[in-house]
Amino acid sequence: MSDTPEVNTPSFAMVRTLGLVSVICGIIIVGVYQVTLPAVNANKKLALERQVFKVLPNAKKIVPYFASAAGITSAEGQDQAPAGSIIFYAVYDAANNLSGIAAEASSSGYADQVRILYAYDAQKQLITGIGVISMRETPGIGDKILTDQAFLKNFEALDVSLSADLQSLANAVKTVKHGTKTSPWQIDAIAGATVTSKAVGRGINESAQNLLPKLLPHLEKLRNPS
Amino acid sequence: MSAITSFDEFLNGLWKQNPIFVMVLGMCPTLAVTVSAVNAISMGLATTFVLGASCLLVSLLRNSIPKQVRIASYIVIIATFVTVVDYAIQAISLDLYVALGAYIKLIVANCVLLGRAEAHAAKNPPLPATTNAIGMGLGFTLGLFMIGCVREILGAGKLFGVSLFGDHFQPWVVMVLPPGGFFVLGFWLIVIAAFSHFSSKRNAQLKGVQL
Numbered sequence: 001m002s003d004t005p006e007v008n009t010p011s012f013a014m015v016r017t018l019g020l021v022s023v024i025c026g027i028i029i030v031g032v033y034q035v036t037l038p039a040v041n042a043n044k045k046l047a048l049e050r051q052v053f054k055v056l057p058n059a060k061k062i063v064p065y066f067a068s069a070a071g072i073t074s075a076e077g078q079d080q081a082p083a084g085s086i087i088f089y090a091v092y093d094a095a096n097n098l099s100g101i102a103a104e105a106s107s108s109g110y111a112d113q114v115r116i117l118y119a120y121d122a123q124k125q126l127i128t129g130i131g132v133i134s135m136r137e138t139p140g141i142g143d144k145i146l147t148d149q150a151f152l153k154n155f156e157a158l159d160v161s162l163s164a165d166l167q168s169l170a171n172a173v174k175t176v177k178h179g180t181k182t183s184p185w186q187i188d189a190i191a192g193a194t195v196t197s198k199a200v201g202r203g204i205n206e207s208a209q210n211l212l213p214k215l216l217p218h219l220e221k222l223r224n225p226s
Numbered sequence: 227m228s229a230i231t232s233f234d235e236f237l238n239g240l241w242k243q244n245p246i247f248v249m250v251l252g253m254c255p256t257l258a259v260t261v262s263a264v265n266a267i268s269m270g271l272a273t274t275f276v277l278g279a280s281c282l283l284v285s286l287l288r289n290s291i292p293k294q295v296r297i298a299s300y301i302v303i304i305a306t307f308v309t310v311v312d313y314a315i316q317a318i319s320l321d322l323y324v325a326l327g328a329y330i331k332l333i334v335a336n337c338v339l340l341g342r343a344e345a346h347a348a349k350n351p352p353l354p355a356t357t358n359a360i361g362m363g364l365g366f367t368l369g370l371f372m373i374g375c376v377r378e379i380l381g382a383g384k385l386f387g388v389s390l391f392g393d394h395f396q397p398w399v400v401m402v403l404p405p406g407g408f409f410v411l412g413f414w415l416i417v418i419a420a421f422s423h424f425s426s427k428r429n430a431q432l433k434g435v436q437l
Contacts, residue, residue: 017291036313
């Protein structure tokens, strides 16, 4: 084979080849997508359930919902969230009572996005636990947010009550320097892992400010789902 | 005779022209995902699959791809199999998918792949092209595995997730951070260069040639 380009290749041949390659590749991609889709969805569901069980141990049934300014709608069977809406999960216990609400919060940490799932108790307007969905924080430093008991204690009863007009949180959730926590809406940072601690606080604040005002007025709908 | 050549073809990539230690190609996944042995093997096998499948297809189409559009065709073919692997890993394990992150998609940009398609598969029939590609892929996997093992043992005190040293082990954290990738890669490059230096010296002595 010579290295000189064949100058007289007809344009049609080039277009035909690229077209042929694209068709073959298109068929392969779509075929594999269709074949793997059920397994991928099952895996995603399993991963979500595992996270939810971590923050709400007595969960039995998890129902996804979309919250938007217009109200809340069931997200069952829908892949894409409608524009401007936020997904959250209503979690029911064995007796089919609403045992809590789980939602995702994410913010950029030291290395990458820190994505966490938090459990929200609508009755007491408190966050009652967090779990990490994904992060790439420094092992031994930033990943202490998973293991540091003193830090996790912040999320046993983190105050996220709404203000009187139900438009935003009464007090923004804030991460404060290690050892200076004074109020129930503050998060005591891990010494040496402030960036990651702040990412958690920022993520929760953004998510709660956005989601809770849309969610709380419609709580009855979640208590009686049918 | 042909069996010997195709075995040679296979061994070539595995050792003599190892993509990581000899050709020093594909450094992005080499440094980024080798924090554990499992990640390294998964990444290596994913790359091996993409290499084998894309070289087979390139080789089958080699006579009908005009030179002017060959790079575009190869990239489309490689991107297709990377997408296939991407879905397959999501279907097998979401944890693994999260651990490998963007680096699965970045297999598209791994120069080992375009290099093999251009330098070998485009000029050879399907069997030797695929054998060579799989050899290269396994060579890549071996390289990643050698780096991944060292980093996991030193950086986490584990191998394949099993704790090796008990609770008293203080992890050498830098080994699972990006600099650790460079240290371990450099260490292996020195070891392998020294090894091949001495073995070629000995071969030369055996043949009675003075170096």
